[in-house]
Amino acid sequence: MQNTEDIISRLSAQGLRITDQRKTLARLFAESPGYLSPKDVYDYMGKYYSGLSFDTVYRNLRVMEELGVLEQVMFEEGVKFKLHCREHDHHHHLICLNCGKTYPITYCPMEQTAVPDRFRVVRHKFEVFGYCEDCSEGDN
C-alpha cells in the first residue's frame, strides 16, 4: 500500500500541479483497498466539492492512469480504477464482488498452461471473483 503523500509526490515529480482535488483523489485511492468506478470517485469527491464536475474526475483519472499511478480494468459493469500494483513480481487478484477489495494471488496459471506452438502469447488475464470475509453474506 502507498500512502497519500507517496502518490502526491509521484504526481508532483511528473510535473502535475497539486490541487486540492488531486490531494483528495490521492487520499481516496490510498485508503481504498479495491476498485472504484468513475461514479464511485465522483460520489466520494462530491462530498467535499460542491461544484464538482464529472469531466474533471475523468480527466484526473485518465492523467493518473497515464502516469502509471492508477491502473484501469474493464469489468462487465464498466471501467474501474485502483492504485497500480507496485509489487515487482507478476501476480493476480482475488476480487470481492461486493466491496471491490482485492487480494493478491502469487500463483500464475501461465506456467501450467499448454499453448500450441503456433500461438504466440502476448498477455493474459486471470481474475478470481467472490466474497471476502467481511462481505460473506453474498447472494446465494
Place this chain on the structure above:
Amino acid sequence: MQNTEDIISRLSAQGLRITDQRKTLARLFAESPGYLSPKDVYDYMGKYYSGLSFDTVYRNLRVMEELGVLEQVMFEEGVKFKLHCREHDHHHHLICLNCGKTYPITYCPMEQTAVPDRFRVVRHKFEVFGYCEDCSEGDN
C-alpha cells in the same frame, strides 16, 4: 462448431421468428471462429441489408445472448460476442488479438490456486491473448 441450421432451429425452438436478418446473423456467427463486436456485425450485415439499423443488430444480439445462443465478453475495446461454447466441460480460451479467433484451453487454473479460507469463490476469468498462426506478424 455449430452450423447455421442448428442455430436457426434453436432460435425457432425458443419461439423466435426466423427473419432474413436472423438467418444471416446465424450464418455469420456459425462461420466466424472468434469474437465479433456489434460494429463488426453491423458492418457485415450492412452488406446484405441496405436499410439496416444498428438497433436491430443490438436487439438481436441481446436476444440471442439471453437465449444462450451467444455469449458476451467485455474486452478493453468494449463488448464482443461469439457463439456460446457448447462443450460441457469447463474450459478457457486463447484469443487472437488480431482476428479474434479463439482456441479452447482445457486447463483450468482454479484447481491450483490457493485461496484464503475466508474468501468464498464465485467465479473466475482466465484468458490468454496473443497471435494465432495466421496472424503472427503481430506488433513487436
Place this chain on the structure above:
DNA sequence: GTATCTGCAAACCATTTGCATTCAG
C-alpha cells in the same frame, strides 16, 4: 505572470426505447 486546472456546456459514441409499419407464423 503563465501554464495548468477546473467547471460549464456541448459534443460524442455506444446502446436503448417508443412507436408506426412490415412481415413471419
Place this chain on the structure above:
DNA sequence: CTGAATGCAAATGGTTTGCAGATAC
C-alpha cells in the same frame, strides 16, 4: 390475422472536448 420484428427518430448514459475563468507554481 396477430403478435413479433424492423427502421426510424429520439432518448439515454458514459465519456470526451473546447473554452473562459480560476489557481498552483
